[in-house]
Amino acid sequence: MDWTRILTNVVGEIFAPATAAYALAAIGLNVHFGMTGLINMGQAGFMLMGAYGYAIATMNGWPVWMAVIAALTAAAVFAVILGIPTLSLRGDYLAIVTIAAAEIARLTVRSSSLTAVTGGNSGISGNDFKGSFQNACPLPDGSWSLGPFQYSNCLSNSWWLRIVAWSLVVIAIVLVWRWMRSPWGRVLKGIREDEDAVRSLGKNVYGYKMQALVLGGLFGALGGMIYVLPSAVQADALGRTLTFNVWTILLLGGAATVFGPLLGSILMWTVLMFIKSTLRDLPFDIVSSTQAEAFSWVLVGVTLMLLVIFRPQGILGDRKEVAIDAR
Amino acid sequence: MPADAHITPKERIAKDLAAVPRKPGAAKPDSIIVADNVTRRFGGMTAVDVHHLEIQRGAITALIGPNGAGKTTLFNLLTGFDKPNSGEWSFDGKEVSRMSAAKVARAGMVRTFQLTKALSRMTVLENMRLGATDQSGEGLLRSLVPPLWRTREAEITAQATELLERFKLDTKAADFAGSLSGGQRKLLEMARALMTKPTMVMLDEPMAGVNPALTQSLLGHIQDLRDEGMTVLFVEHDMHMVRHISDWVVVMAEGRVVAEGPPATIMQDEAVVDAYLGAHHETDLGDDSLLDDEVLVELEAEAEAEEHRTQEDA
Numbered sequence: 001m002d003w004t005r006i007l008t009n010v011v012g013e014i015f016a017p018a019t020a021a022y023a024l025a026a027i028g029l030n031v032h033f034g035m036t037g038l039i040n041m042g043q044a045g046f047m048l049m050g051a052y053g054y055a056i057a058t059m060n061g062w063p064v065w066m067a068v069i070a071a072l073t074a075a076a077v078f079a080v081i082l083g084i085p086t087l088s089l090r091g092d093y094l095a096i097v098t099i100a101a102a103e104i105a106r107l108t109v110r111s112s113s114l115t116a117v118t119g120g121n122s123g124i125s126g127n128d129f130k131g132s133f134q135n136a137c138p139l140p141d142g143s144w145s146l147g148p149f150q151y152s153n154c155l156s157n158s159w160w161l162r163i164v165a166w167s168l169v170v171i172a173i174v175l176v177w178r179w180m181r182s183p184w185g186r187v188l189k190g191i192r193e194d195e196d197a198v199r200s201l202g203k204n205v206y207g208y209k210m211q212a213l214v215l216g217g218l219f220g221a222l223g224g225m226i227y228v229l230p231s232a233v234q235a236d237a238l239g240r241t242l243t244f245n246v247w248t249i250l251l252l253g254g255a256a257t258v259f260g261p262l263l264g265s266i267l268m269w270t271v272l273m274f275i276k277s278t279l280r281d282l283p284f285d286i287v288s289s290t291q292a293e294a295f296s297w298v299l300v301g302v303t304l305m306l307l308v309i310f311r312p313q314g315i316l317g318d319r320k321e322v323a324i325d326a327r
Numbered sequence: 328m329p330a331d332a333h334i335t336p337k338e339r340i341a342k343d344l345a346a347v348p349r350k351p352g353a354a355k356p357d358s359i360i361v362a363d364n365v366t367r368r369f370g371g372m373t374a375v376d377v378h379h380l381e382i383q384r385g386a387i388t389a390l391i392g393p394n395g396a397g398k399t400t401l402f403n404l405l406t407g408f409d410k411p412n413s414g415e416w417s418f419d420g421k422e423v424s425r426m427s428a429a430k431v432a433r434a435g436m437v438r439t440f441q442l443t444k445a446l447s448r449m450t451v452l453e454n455m456r457l458g459a460t461d462q463s464g465e466g467l468l469r470s471l472v473p474p475l476w477r478t479r480e481a482e483i484t485a486q487a488t489e490l491l492e493r494f495k496l497d498t499k500a501a502d503f504a505g506s507l508s509g510g511q512r513k514l515l516e517m518a519r520a521l522m523t524k525p526t527m528v529m530l531d532e533p534m535a536g537v538n539p540a541l542t543q544s545l546l547g548h549i550q551d552l553r554d555e556g557m558t559v560l561f562v563e564h565d566m567h568m569v570r571h572i573s574d575w576v577v578v579m580a581e582g583r584v585v586a587e588g589p590p591a592t593i594m595q596d597e598a599v600v601d602a603y604l605g606a607h608h609e610t611d612l613g614d615d616s617l618l619d620d621e622v623l624v625e626l627e628a629e630a631e632a633e634e635h636r637t638q639e640d641a
Binding site: 178183211 | 406408427428429430432433437438439440444445446447448449453456457458460462464465466467469470471473476480503516519520522523
C-alpha cells in the first residue's frame with residue numbers, strides 16, 4: 001500500500017475547491033436551519049441557481065462580477081418565490097416545498113427544450129464558461145507546486161480558484177460569526193425556538209424568516225459557483241444527493257455553530273477520500289474502484305444515522321442545548 | 328391628582344368603576360379597549376360572539392368562564408394571533424382589528440401564553456433582551472456594525488437586569504430558559520413582556536402550572552403592573568386569584584359576554600351561576616312553565632329515558 005499517496009490525497013481534500021463549495025453551502029444551510037430553524041431540503045436548488053446563473057451569464061459575454069450578481073439574483077428570486085407561500089405556514093411545509101422546488105429546477109434546466117440555453121441533459125462544459133474567471137487570474141501562467149500538491153495557477157482546478165473559494169469561506173464565516181452574536185441573530189434564534197413568542201414581542205417574524213432564507217440561499221449560490229468552476233455544470237450533479245451531503249456536513253460539524261460547516265466539510269471529504277484511496281490500494285482485489293466509491297457513500301449514510309442518534313448536536317455543538325430540547 | 332394621593336390605585340379604580348352598571352357590555356369611564364360585534368366561527372361553531380365590550384384603562388380585568396367559553400379565542404383575536412369573521416375594536420384610540428400580532432404588540436398591547444413560551448435554548452438574559460424595542464441592531468445589515476447598536480444594547484441589558492432582579496430571576500440570568508421551573512418560566516415570560524414597555528399586558532392563565540409558593544409572588548407582580556399604571560387583562564380559572572387581585576370581572580359563556588361586575592359580587596350573578604353550573608342553561612330562566620309540576624315530571628321522565636339509553640349503549 002502506498003501510504004504517501006493516500007495521505008497526499010487526503011490532505012489535498014482539505015483545501016480542495018469542492019470542500020470550500022460544500023462548506024459555503026453548509027454555511028448557508030446553517031443560516032436557515034441552525035440560526036432560524038427553517039428546514040430547507042433544497043439547498044442544491046440554490047446551488048443550481050448559482051451555478052447555472054453564473055455559467056449562462058458568462059456565456060452571454062457578461063463580465064465575472066456581473067455574472068456573479070446574476071447568479072446571486074437568481075438564488076434570491078428563487079428564495080423569495082419559495083418563501084412567500086410557505087414562510088407563514090408551519091416548518092414542515094417549507095421542507096416539502098424546497099425539496100420539490102429544487103427538483104423542479106433541476107428537471108427544468110436539464111430538459112431538452114432548453115438545450116440552447118442550459119445545455120440540457122449534458123449541461124455546460126467547463127470551457128464554455130470558465131474563460132472569464134481564468135482571465136481574471138492575477139497569477140502568472142503555468143503551474144506551481146507546494147510539496148506534493150501541484151496545480152495549475154489559473155486553469156480549472158487551480159490555485160486561483162482555491163484562493164477565491166477559501167477567501168469566500170473566510171468572509172462567510174466572519175459574517176455569520178458577527179450575525180450570530182448580533183441582535184439580528186438573536187431574533188432569528190428566538191424564531192427558531194418559538195416564533196409565536198417572538199411575534200408577541202412585536203417582531204415581524206415573516207420578514208426575518210424571509211431575510212434568513214434569502215441570505216442562506218445566497219451562500220448556497222456562492223457554493224454552487226465554486227462547485228462547478230473546477231469542472232463543468234451538470235444538472236444531475238446538483239440534485240438531492242448534493243442536498244443530503246450538505247445536511248450531513250452541517251449535522252456532522254454542528255448546526256448553530258460558527259465553524260461547524262467548515263469542520264464538517266473538511267472532515268467528510270477527507271474521510272471519504274481516505275476510505276476510497278485505502279480500498280483501492282488494498283493488496284488483494286476485494287473491491288473495484290466503483291465499489292469503493294459506492295461503499296464510501298454507504299458509510300456516509302451510516303454516519304448520518306449514528307450522528308442523529310448519538311450526537312445530534314454535532315462535533316462542535318453544545319450537548320446541553322440539545323438535552324433541553326429533549327425534555 | 329393630589330387630592331387622591333392618599334388612596335391606593337386599587338381604591339381609586341374601585342371608585343371609578345363604582346358607577347358602572349353591572350351588565351354585559353357596560354360602558355366604562357375610561358376605556359382602553361372598545362370592541363364591537365366581534366365574531367369568530369370555526370366551521371359551524373361560533374367560538375366568540377361579543378356584541379360590545381369595554382376594558383377600563385389602568386385596571387386589572389379578569390376574563391373568566393367555563394371551559395370552551397371562548398376566552399382564549401377572544402384573547403387571540405384582540406392580540407392579532409387570530410383573525411375575526413367580523414367585528415372591530417380599538418386599542419388606546421387606534422383601530423387595531425385585523426392588525427398583525429407584531430403590530431399590535433408594537434402598539435403597546437403585549438401578551439403571554441397559556442402554555443408558556445420560554446425560548447428554551449436561549450439564556451434567560453437573551454430572552455429578556457429579545458423583548459426590547461428600538462434595537463436598530465435587529466436589522467440585517469446594521470447588525471454587522473456593532474458601534475451602531477452597542478449603546479442601545481447596554482441600555483437594554485441594564486433594563487433587563489433590573490427586571491430580572493425584580494422578578495427574582497437575576498441569579499438565573501446566564502442559564503438556559505429551558506432549565507427553569509414552570510413557575511419561573513411564567514415569571515420570565517411576564518418579565519420579557521415588560522421589556523417592550525407595554526401600556527397593556529394580556530396574561531393567558533398566568534397561574535396555570537405554577538406551584539403555590541410562587542403564586543403569591545406572581546400575584547404581587549400583577550398588582551405591581553397596575554400600580555405602575557399598566558392595564559392588565561387576564562384569563563383565569565382560579566376564582567381565589569380572581570377575587571384577590573382583579574378590579575373588574577368579565578364572564579364569558581358560549582362565546583358571549585354574559586355578565587360583568589366587581590369581583591366581590593360577580594359570583595352571585597344569576598347568569599354566572601348558570602354558566603358555571605349549567606342546569607337547563609338553554610332554557611329561559613323566566614320561563615314559568617318550568618315551575619309547573621307537569622312539566623317537571625315530563626323533564627324527569629326525559630332524563631330517565633336518556634339515562635337508560637346511555638346504559639344500553641354502554
